[in-house]
Amino acid sequence: MGQMLAARLNVRTHELRMAQVPVPEPGRGQVRVQVAAAGVCLSDVHLVDGTLNPMYLDGEEVTLGHEVAGTIDRLGADVQGWKVGQRVLLQAGEEDAAGRVWTRGVDYDGGYAEYCLATQETLVAIPDRLPFEQACIIPDAVSTPWAAITTSGQIRPAEPVAVWGLGGLGTHAVQLLRLIGAAPIVAIDPVPEARERAAQLGADATLDPTDSTFTESLFQVVGPSGLAAAFDFAGVPSVREQALGVLGSGGRLVITGLANQPISIDNDLLFAYQKQSVRGHYGSQPEDVTQLVALTGHDRLELSQSVSGVFSLQEAPQVIHRLENKEGNPIRLVLTPRR
Known part of the structure; x- marks a missing residue:
């Protein structure tokens, strides 16, 4: 599919830059998601400033973004129960066979991009009436x-x-x-x-x-x-x-x-x-996310006031700086490639 825009962090130099990178292809058991919204978290600020460091990252660069929602764009081999066009949010990470927890946007590429990959086990379907900007912040x-x-x-x-x-x-x-x-x-x-x-x-x-x-x-x-x-x-x-x-x-x-x-x-x-x-306490379990999606679906939890601002993906470095300085006293700032 060519190239896409992504926010890439060098974890050695702590440089965050916007770059054109290849659009990823889903492997066995994976799907490709067209990102609609990605939440900006204080953990992202700490990754940029070096307070936090990836434990399992292969290499020195990673696409940030562990709060992600979008639409399934392509299915990899052996994916079952999901279809192209389905609205989903992505769990913030996953546990491997050795019991290690890998965090999206930290240990592997996340959702500060036009597209990202996810294993089918980390997908959570979201109702049509839940906006992507609100759905993306649920996983953290x-x-x-x-x-x-x-x-x-x-x-x-x-x-x-x-x-x-x-x-x-x-x-x-x-x-x-x-x-x-x-x-x-x-x-x-x-x-x-x-x-x-x-x-x-x-x-x-x-x-x-x-x-x-x-x-x-x-x-x-x-x-x-x-x-x-x-x-x-x-x-x-x-x-x-x-x-x-x-x-x-x-x-x-x-x-x-x-x-x-x-x-x-x-x-x-x-x-x-x-x-x-x-x-x-650190993070959450997959069932926590599914519970919260269900609660929003039954009108027990309302998140419209949680989104303090929506910005273009291109503005990712500036938005992280904005959060670091608490400009406007935000709850959550959200990036979108579609703005």
Whole structure:
């Protein structure tokens, strides 16, 4: 089919450039997807700045993009149950026979391109009424907080919870915590606009973590027993310290934001006596994505407010810079080759 436009990152030099590359051909068990939309994630920013590095990438260059939706364009050999023209989103990665998890747009080429390849096992059909711009963000921006809440956090109805960091993941966490019945939900961020947005999306209270009355204000909302769970989507060491100080008995601190810094527990006796825990969380499982697609299909989850801007694929480097600097306080920015 000739050439196509793609955003290529050199993981050694950290140079991100727009390039013309060959259109890929699907192999056995693969399909080719004509990309309609690809979400821009903070992980992409961290790949560009070198905070994150691929574990299994063959070579020095990769096409970014792990949040992808589009239309099946071509079927490889032995593909069953799928057809050309079908609307799909792609799981953000897949596990190989050795149990290693390969991430799309990190360990192999992703969706910042006009076309990309996917194994048939990573395809998820999406309903016609779910826009591609909303569908593409489900495999990470929505599924990661969903898995953090349901699997790592093990949240039950009526448990008091708090979310630190109201960007792409934390904002969705507020919506999802409300969906499963957590209460009250406290949304925490130093940016007033982020707090206001969280209140509109279902937070019962919002707090500024830099306020001198923070701890007192939080206990006024959740009660003297403290939090059942605290979620760090900010990736800031001071957040962990603040969250540990307001956990209740049996409280869980779930760390999803990446800081690449040590975690300290000031009082191990109290921590042990109260049976608290710190839990790391990364990504999601395929069933999390399919659950969320079903929830959107049944009108339990609405994502139209999640797309803060749609840009052309050609603008990928500038959009990543925009996200890095939090210009406009976005939830998710989306690239499309069709703009």
